[in-house]
Amino acid sequence: MAGDVGSIPELDQQKYDSDQQVKIICLGDSAVGKSKLIERFLLDEYRPQQLSTYALTLYKHVADVGNKTVAVDFWDTAGQERFQSMHPSYYHKAHACIMVFDVQRKITYKNLANWYKELREYRPEIPCCVVANKIDADLKVTQRSFNFGKKQGLPFYFVSAADGTNVVKMFRDMIKRAVDYKQNPSDFMDEVLQELESFQLEKMEENAEAEDEEQKSDQILSLQ
Amino acid sequence: MRFQAKRCGVQFSPPSIILIYQQLDTNKVRKRIIPVRNFSKYSDYNMAAERLKNHPRHKDYLENVSQGQLEKLHIILRDHLQGFSLEHSLASFHLDTDEDLNKLGDDELARKKGQMDELFEKNRKHKDDPDFVYDLEVDFSKPTAERCSWDEESEDDF
Ligand SMILES: Nc1nc2c(ncn2[C@@H]2O[C@H](COP(=O)(O)OP(=O)(O)OP(=O)(O)O)[C@@H](O)[C@H]2O)c(=O)[nH]1
Ligand SMILES: [Mg+2]
Numbered sequence: 001m002a003g004d005v006g007s008i009p010e011l012d013q014q015k016y017d018s019d020q021q022v023k024i025i026c027l028g029d030s031a032v033g034k035s036k037l038i039e040r041f042l043l044d045e046y047r048p049q050q051l052s053t054y055a056l057t058l059y060k061h062v063a064d065v066g067n068k069t070v071a072v073d074f075w076d077t078a079g080q081e082r083f084q085s086m087h088p089s090y091y092h093k094a095h096a097c098i099m100v101f102d103v104q105r106k107i108t109y110k111n112l113a114n115w116y117k118e119l120r121e122y123r124p125e126i127p128c129c130v131v132a133n134k135i136d137a138d139l140k141v142t143q144r145s146f147n148f149g150k151k152q153g154l155p156f157y158f159v160s161a162a163d164g165t166n167v168v169k170m171f172r173d174m175i176k177r178a179v180d181y182k183q184n185p186s187d188f189m190d191e192v193l194q195e196l197e198s199f200q201l202e203k204m205e206e207n208a209e210a211e212d213e214e215q216k217s218d219q220i221l222s223l224q
Numbered sequence: 225m226r227f228q229a230k231r232c233g234v235q236f237s238p239p240s241i242i243l244i245y246q247q248l249d250t251n252k253v254r255k256r257i258i259p260v261r262n263f264s265k266y267s268d269y270n271m272a273a274e275r276l277k278n279h280p281r282h283k284d285y286l287e288n289v290s291q292g293q294l295e296k297l298h299i300i301l302r303d304h305l306q307g308f309s310l311e312h313s314l315a316s317f318h319l320d321t322d323e324d325l326n327k328l329g330d331d332e333l334a335r336k337k338g339q340m341d342e343l344f345e346k347n348r349k350h351k352d353d354p355d356f357v358y359d360l361e362v363d364f365s366k367p368t369a370e371r372c373s374w375d376e377e378s379e380d381d382f
Contacts, residue, residue: 030325031337036344043351043358080333081326105321106374136347142364144372158364162347168359 008054008089016073016093022178023073025090027115028100029108030079033133036161037100038074041171048076055083056090063172065179072175091122096178098170099149100131103141103158112148125185127177129155131170136160229289234297236304239263241276241297245285258282260298265305269298292341299335 007013016023026034038059049058055078063072077083077090097119101108112130119128130149135142135158142158149156157170230253231244239260246253263272273294277286286294296317303313316335325336349356 030328030333031340079326080328080330107322107324109374111324111326137343143366144370146372147375158362160347162344163349164357164360165362166360169361172359 007092008051008056010051011058013093016095019182020069021071021073022095022175022182023075023093024096024098024174024178025075025077025094026098026100027077027090027119028079028131029102029105029111032079032100032102032105032108033161034079034098034100035076037098037131037133037159037167037171038076040161040164040167042074054086054089055080056086063175065176068179070175070179072178087118088122091119094123094126095182096126096174097123097128098131098174099128099154100133103132103134104137109146109148116149116152125181127174127181128152129157129170129174131157131159133159133161135165136162225287227285227287229286232289232293232297234300236301239301239305241294243285243289256282256285260301263298263301263305265302267298267302269295269302272298290342290345292338292345295338296335299338 013023015021026038028034035057042059042061046060049060050056051058057076059074059076061072061074063070075090075094077086099112099115099119101112103109116128119126128149130146132141132146146156155173157166159166159170161167226248228246228248229243230246233242234240235242235257241258241260243256243258244253245256258276260272260276273291276282276294277289277291279286299316300310300313303316304310316332317339319336319339325333328336351358
C-alpha cells in the first residue's frame with residue numbers, strides 16, 4: 001500500500017512480514033525521553049544500530065510472548081522537525097506505536113495530536129499507547145488525568161525512565177499487542193471495509209444523480 | 225569518598241575548571257584549579273568532560289560533580305573561544321518549558337538535554353543499586369483523578 005515511500009536502502013523491511021518479527025516505533029517530541037525509556041527497558045542488552053541520516057536508532061530485542069519467541073525491533077526516532085521527511089519510513093510496516101510526552105512540558109502533550117494524526121494517516125489501526133514520562137520530576141502529576149487518547153481508547157501509562165516506574169510493564173504490554181495485531185491485522189479488514197464503503201458511496205451517488213435528472217426533467221416539464 | 229565538592233566553575237584565562245571542595249577528614253575547604261589543556265573551539269566537549277572525570281589526578285575530587293556539569297563548563301569555555309558571551313552560553317542552558325525543542329539544532333538540543341540530565345541523574349536508579357527493581361510497577365489509577373488543566377483549551381483537537 002505504501003509503495004516505496006517507506007524504504008530505507010540500509011534496512012530490510014521485508015522481514016517485518018515474517019511471523020517472528022515485529023516492529024515497534026517510538027514517537028514524540030524532542031527530549032521527551034524516548035531513547036531513555038528504551039534504554040531503561042533493555043538495560044544494556046544490545047548495542048543499537050545508529051542510522052544518523054535517518055535520525056533513527058534501532059534496538060533489537062528478543063521477547064517471549066505466550067509460547068512464542070519473537071524478535072522485536074524498536075525504532076527510536078528523533079523529534080526534531082528537520083527529519084519530518086523520514087516519518088513515512090518510520091511508520092512503514094510498524095506493528096505498534098508508543099507515543100511519549102514529557103509531563104514537565106505541556107507543549108509535548110499538545111503535540112501528541114499531530115503525532116497521532118500523522119501516524120493514523122499511515123497506520124490507521126495499529127495498537128498505540130500514550131506514555132507520560134518523567135513522573136519522578138513531580139509525582140503529583142499522577143493524580144491528574146490526561147484525556148488525550150481516551151476517546152480513541154488508547155491505553156495510558158505514567159512512567160519514569162529515570163527510576164524505572166512502569167517502564168517494563170508498558171513495553172511488555174506493547175510487545176504483546178504488537179504480536180496480537182500481527183496475528184490478527186485489522187488494517188487489512190479495514191481496507192476491505194473501506195472498499196465496500198466507497199463502493200456503496202458510488203452507488204448512492206449514482207442514485208442521487210438519477211434523482212437530480214428526474215427533478216430537472218420535472219422542472220422542464222413544468223416550464224413547458 | 226575523601227572530598228566533597230562544593231562548587232565548580234570555569235575560568236577563561238588560562239582555561240581552567242575551578243573546584244571548591246571540602247576535605248572530609250579535616251573539614252577544611254579548599255580550592256583546586258584544574259587546567260584545561262588541548263581544548264580548542266573545535267573540541268568535543270563531551271569527550272573533554274569525560275576525560276576530566278576519569279583523569280587519574282582529578283577524579284577523586286570530581287566524584288560528586290556530574291558529567292553533565294563538567295560538560296556545561298566545557299561548553300562555556302568553547303563558546304568563549306568561539307567569541308560568544310557568557311550571557312549567551314547561560315541563556316542556551318536555560319530550560320523554557322514552553323519552548324518547542326523540535327525546532328532546535330543538534331548542539332542547542334544537546335544543551336537542553338544536558339540541563340535535563342541533572343534531575344535525571346539525581347532520580348536515576350541504576351541496575352547495580354541494591355534496591356533496583358527491573359520491572360517496577362506502580363498503579364496510579366484513581367477513581368477521582370483531577371482533570372488535567374492541559375486538556376481544558378482546544379478540547380476539539382483530541
Ligand atoms: N527526570 C527525568 N528526566 C528524564 C527522564 N527521561 C529522560 N529524561 C531527560 O530527558 C532528556 C532527553 O531524553 P532522551 O531520551 O534523549 O529524549 P528523546 O525523546 O529520545 O529525544 P530525541 O531523540 O531528541 O527526540 C535526557 O537527557 C534526560 O535528562 C525521566 O524519566 N525523568
Ligand atoms: Mg532519542
